[in-house]
Amino acid sequence: MSNPNIIIFGETGTGKSSVVNMLSDSKLAEESSAAKGCTFESKKYTVTIRGQPYNLWDTAGLNEGEGGTVSHRQAIIKLYELLRSLTDGVNLLMFVMRGPRIKEATKQNWRLFKEIICSNRVPAVIVITGLENEEVLDDWWVRNRAEFDRREICPAGQACIVAIKGKLKGDRHLFQYDYDESKKKVESLIRTASLSLAWKVERAEWFRTILRDVREEYGEALKQLVERCEMSEGEAKALAQSLKNIDDQES
Template sequence: MSTKNIVLFGETGAGKSSVVNLMAGEEVAETSPDMQRSTLTWKKYPIAFGGYNYNVFDTIGLEEPQLGIDEYLEAIVNARNLITKLDNEGGIDLLLFCVRAGRVSATLQNNYRLFYEWLCEKKVPILLVLTGLEREQNMEDWWTRNKDTFAKYGISVHGHACITAANKLDGRHQQLYQLSRQLVRNLVKEFTHESLGGGFKGGNGWIKRFMGKLRELFSGPSMGKKDMVTVLTKRCGMPPEAAVRLAKEVRKDLRR
């Protein structure tokens, strides 16, 4: 039976490592709050449950405005490198978007667009894992109250789980933790082993397709640098600094 590849992404502090441990049923990922952002890359965690095997890739998400422009672009490059790596390992079967329940922001939207729209071209199932809900009487109530806000930001997912990834709590909280494990595992199984189709592979033509999309956006005869920046920030969700740099490179390419 094939091992399914899951890419887990989201901002620092969203509880990604805790979600890995939740799924695994044991402490396989370090969750220290003092862990520093030492490298913009990923960590691979082989886990198994329900008779199935998974490789979970915990990635570094976008952290605007904490990240500088160079780090922002490097995060994009590293995310793309992961997809390239997985091309030879069965592709990507599932995206898990880890979000700490709270304010929905443009940064969340940027992360969603980077992984789901830009890099995976909307061809991979994406699930929203909402953490930090141990204080809710009914964890699902949070989604009922806030789902319209996600829709407002254009964040559309195939499924969601309202959970707590905080272990070592007692009483009712431990019951919620066990419930959370089952919710996440059921969703993962549903959208990997119970779904049709293989993993997404970007392939060698990904960069060409991406640049082709940019050319289509910028093909108008009166399209100036300022207009390009507007397209990148409004339609692609890029921070202004990254949009300015990319617009400059695209203009050079269009002159060739």
């Protein structure tokens, strides 16, 4: 039986690799706090949670901008290629974002992968990092939940965490307690939210519909990318063509 696959995605600098390292109790993944991401290709790391091995897939950061290692469209394409390559399917999407603010790109990226590419068939959870200044970590979610509801982002679960230990103070790191509790939170999230039977990401016939819409009229498929994911019509068409090309190569 294959290990469950957990896809970790989100913007650059949100702490995806730090979450991997926290779960593995080691420095498996390269970390970077810079705007330019350090993960280009998707990388698999196997961790064990309460006796169950899981495959964690650390992916290229979204929304790096023109100066980044990977353009936004490249990052989307690479993530789609990963999802399509997992013949044993996907068990959970883990969207990592950084507090204390919610960016508009959060909604776009969440909807694109959960609603469009994974057709709402794979549960998605949110892990919020960068909360070292919060006295009670979970208070952040209490204060901000209405903003997620307003953006129609409804995760299967969430964890407000600290993904770094901080400076060493005597024989203990500054954020050690919150770090240890955060690890337990994310482990529990993975165990409770993951599909017991993985879902295989299907061919992007949906994107072929977009291209047909472009030729004929402003159809429903294209409208979803433009309105739900807040892309321009040009961005939606270019992305659809790129994803169609991936599927054509598999044919």
